[in-house]
Amino acid sequence: MREGICIWFTGLPSSGKSTLARRLFSLLQEKGYLVKLFDGDEVREKFFPEAGFSKEARINYLLKVAELVKKELSQNQIVICAFVSPYREIREKLRKEIGKNRFVEVFVDCPLEVCEKRNTRGLYRLAREGKIENFTGISDPYEPPEKPEIHLRTDLLSVEECVEKIFSYFLINKNKEEDFSKGEIKAPEKLKSSAGLDALF
Numbered sequence: 001m002r003e004g005i006c007i008w009f010t011g012l013p014s015s016g017k018s019t020l021a022r023r024l025f026s027l028l029q030e031k032g033y034l035v036k037l038f039d040g041d042e043v044r045e046k047f048f049p050e051a052g053f054s055k056e057a058r059i060n061y062l063l064k065v066a067e068l069v070k071k072e073l074s075q076n077q078i079v080i081c082a083f084v085s086p087y088r089e090i091r092e093k094l095r096k097e098i099g100k101n102r103f104v105e106v107f108v109d110c111p112l113e114v115c116e117k118r119n120t121r122g123l124y125r126l127a128r129e130g131k132i133e134n135f136t137g138i139s140d141p142y143e144p145p146e147k148p149e150i151h152l153r154t155d156l157l158s159v160e161e162c163v164e165k166i167f168s169y170f171l172i173n174k175n176k177e178e179d180f181s182k183g184e185i186k187a188p189e190k191l192k193s194s195a196g197l198d199a200l201f
Helices: 017-030 040-047 055-073 088-098 112-118 123-128 159-172 174-178
Strands: 005-010 035-039 078-082 103-109 150-153
Touching (some): 005 017, 005 088, 017 040, 017 159, 035 055, 040 055, 150 159
Parallel strands (some): 005 078
16 A cells, blocks of 8 residues: 655645645545645644744744655655645755655745735734735745646646646646555546536546
8 A cells, every 4th residue: 555645735824725735625525535734834833832933943833844754654654735825945955855756746836925915914924014024935045846746836827727637637637647546445436526627546
């Protein structure tokens, strides 16, 4: 039996990572897949509330997250992660730590100005006013992935269109598709979203 696979969403704050991750999680869970969701804000609050936001602190924090992910992967689960994870350096470390054949990087790409408009908590405004330090996209850089497995423009695509692109990736990459197997419980033949997504796993 193969181990699970990690689908890692990365992007600016308010780019749509959590929205997409939760939609994907719900679709897979509804169809009976073994799936775990790790969302950045929730993981930080629940497991690592002491973690800071400097580059070093972010790297250490995400490496700890990688250990949580590996535990779930060892149980042959699909693990969905939504983290800003702003530096290429840390994402490469995550890929090596989790396993390059088990790590699917999803770049949630959205223009900064759109992300700022979406952020109802006013965090971008506070960062521009100097009231929040090390805020990604304002006072701390975001380094876009150079070769992500999946690239999603959330300012141009709907949530359902983005999810469809994710499934299309697994259809094309048959070796990744096999990693969605759950062992004794057969995966459903088809997964269909409300928008008409019809992707064979």
